[in-house]
Amino acid sequence: MGRVHSASLPSACVKFTSATTGNSRRLRVCMTASIFVEERPKNSGELEQVDSDTTLILKSQPAFVRARQIAKLTGLRLLVIDIETHEVLGKTDPTTLEVLPEKIKRHLRRIDSVWVVEQTSGLVFYAIPLPQAFGKVTLGIGYVLSNSDARPHAITLAAAQRDWSQQRLDEWFSKQVPCSPSIVERLLKLADGRVETDSQMSLLSEEINELGTQLDHALAEICLERIPGLIPSEGCAIRIDDAYGEAIYLSTADMPIDKSEAAALIARFEEQIGSRPLVKNDLDGTLLGTDFPKLKSIVMVPIIEGSHRIGWLIDCNINNQQGYRTVEVSLLNSVASILGTHRCNLDLYLQHEELLISFVHSLVSTLDAKDPYTRDHSERVARFARRIGQQMKLPFDDLQDIYLAGLLHDVGKVGIDDRILRKKECLTDDEFAQIKQHPVIGHRIVSGLTNLKKTLPGIRSHHERIDGLGYPDGLKGDEIPMMARILSVADSYDAMLSSRTYRKGMSIEKVESILTDGAGTQWDSRVVDAYFSCRNAIARISQQYKSVDV
Ligand SMILES: [Fe+2]
Incomplete structure (x- = not known):
């Protein structure tokens, strides 16, 4: 084939x-x-017999990708050729006859942008530079008939060389759509700009997807970094509002108007602009130009999330004679869509997180009913651990998992006899052995919950010790998951500080002295160091979530 x-x-x-x-x-x-x-x-049929009319091209070669994109946008066929040897490396349409007059070949090396020429034979040839293919400099080249009556000799000759029948050639001519050189040139230039924009946009989209759940601020910063590379204008700004008004305002360094002028512009047009961009070119001598003398041209694009406008993307003073054209406005519109969609995704993510956290709280409240000591203890441990993890510069996602693991770390106690949990006297060996089962029971309970599986290492191993004397698995040093090493410090800190019915809580000095002594044997020294680096913040959390009825 x-x-x-x-x-x-x-x-x-x-x-x-x-x-x-x-x-x-x-x-x-x-x-x-x-x-x-x-x-x-x-x-x-015979596999070694090849059909000369079709060429399958390696999809990943940028030259062919670009040629296919341009062909799709314009409806024009392209041969991808090596400009040195004039060899045809691929075709966007396998039925294209290879017609390349010597006169055209001689010109190919000089082509560095869209090029169109009409021949007296009735053919319009066009060419467009493409990326390299197989290390070769390539060009996309093609032709159309300049009028429907033309029967160029070069075509009939190429068809004869391929042994086409007269009927096949007649059918071929009947399917051709004649085109003037100016239309071909316009189509190719538009497509070239669009393909370039699309590739820039897909890069931007990839970067934004990598951002995941980071805040609007980070996303807006990335967009502002990228827009000047895409649009040759003087400045750009992004404003994102929340329920209380402006939440974020960021602009490029050379933005010709300041924040308050941007606010005045928005106030002036926000009623008039629905969901479509506002484009104003040639502001000199206009009312708007008089009120905002630094503006020569402007595009204002609303940022929409769902059915709500949540902000604005403003681009000013484009540096070309035509002003803002469709291509620039459509690019800005795409960036605004990404900003809106990201916010929507972020909201959905946060809603999902809230749902998960409320589920975990309800799970933990079951335990609170059994063991009054755990009331607020889980919340404090979760917050201490997350703060220590933040001090250790752990990624955002890990901090969320540590927080949830902190809430759940003792959930296995729901499987322990109430009389043992509430006992005020010293525990017998057998009772203590039962208590030591709570990490395993908690692990078993939570392992059935897919969304919480990342908390399992913390739940199972928060009573392990660096020297291997902990439980339930007797893990040592780095065998203990980092999440559990952090939870262990947070849990011990809160346990030592808290008062129980049978003993008073220790002083902070005593607690910190025990932590220092146990660093490297009971606890990971790096985690203890991280605690000391943020001890004031931990103390504030402790105060804020202090139990009043334990
Ligand atoms: Fe525990």
């Missing part, structure tokens, strides 16, 4: 049959390390 025109490239053909599809497939391995693949159904 396919054929690669690679006569000048040393190559070897290999045939194999797919075990899964039963199809035979031939690989042509070129010495330039390029691999062309063609596939045809089993028993479809």
Whole structure:
């Protein structure tokens, strides 16, 4: 079904049959390390006979990707050629006849932008620079008929060389759509700009997706960094509002108007602009230009989340004679859409997190009913641990998991006899052995909850010790998950400070002295160090979430 025109490239053909599809497939391995693949159904005929009208191209080569994008946007066919050898490396339409007059070939090396020429023969040739393919400098080149009556000799000659019948050639001519050189040029320029914009936008989208759940502020910063590379304007600003008014205002360094002027602009147009961008070019001599003398042109794009406008993207003073064109406005609109969508995703994420946390709270409240000591203890441990983790510069997602693990660390106590949990006297060995089962019971309870599985290491191992004398698994040093090492410090700190019915809580000095002495044996020294680096913040949390009835 396919054929690669690679006569000048040393190559070897290999045939194999797919075990899964039963199809035979031939690989042509070129010495330039390029691999062309063609596939045809089993028993479809002589495999070594290649059809000269079709070319399958390696999809990942940027030159072919770009050629296909341009062909799709314009409806124009392109041959991808090596500008040195004029070899055809691929086609966007396998039925394209290869017509490339010597006069055109001589001109190819000088083409560095969209190029169109009309020949007296009735053909309009066009070319557009493409990215490299297989290390070769490439050009996309093609032709259309300039009028429906034209029957260019070059076409009939190429068809004859391919042994086309007269009927096939007539059909081919009947399907051609004639086009003037100016329309071809306009189509190609628009498509070229659009493809460039799309590739920049997909890069921006990738960066934004990597941001995950970070705040609007980080997202707005990235957008502002990227927009000047996409649009040659003087400045750009992003304002995002919350329920109480302006929440974020960021602008590029050279933004010609300041924050209050931007606010005045927004106030002036916010009733008039619905969900569509406002574009004002040539402001000199206009009322708006008089009120805002630093503005020569402006685009204001509302940032929409769902059905609500949550902010504005403003771009000022584009540096080209035509002012803001469709391509720039559509780019800014896309950036605003990304900002709106991200906010929407962030809200959904936060809603999901809130749902999860409220579920965990309700799970923990079951335990609170059994053991009054744990009331508020879980919340404090969760907050201490998260603060220590923050001090250790752990990623945001890990801090959330540590917080949830802190809330759940003792949830296994729901499986322990109430009389043991509430006992004021010293525990017997057997009772203590039962208490020591709570990390395993907690692990068993939570392991069935998919959304909470990241908390399991903390729940199971928060009573392990660095010297291996902890429980339930007797893990040592780095065998103990970091989440558990942090929870262990947070849990012990709160336990030592808290008063119980049978003993008074220790002083902070005593607690810190025990932590210092136990660093490296009971607790991880780095975690203890992190605690001391944020001890004031931990003390504030302790005060804030102090139990009143224990
Ligand atoms: Fe515990």
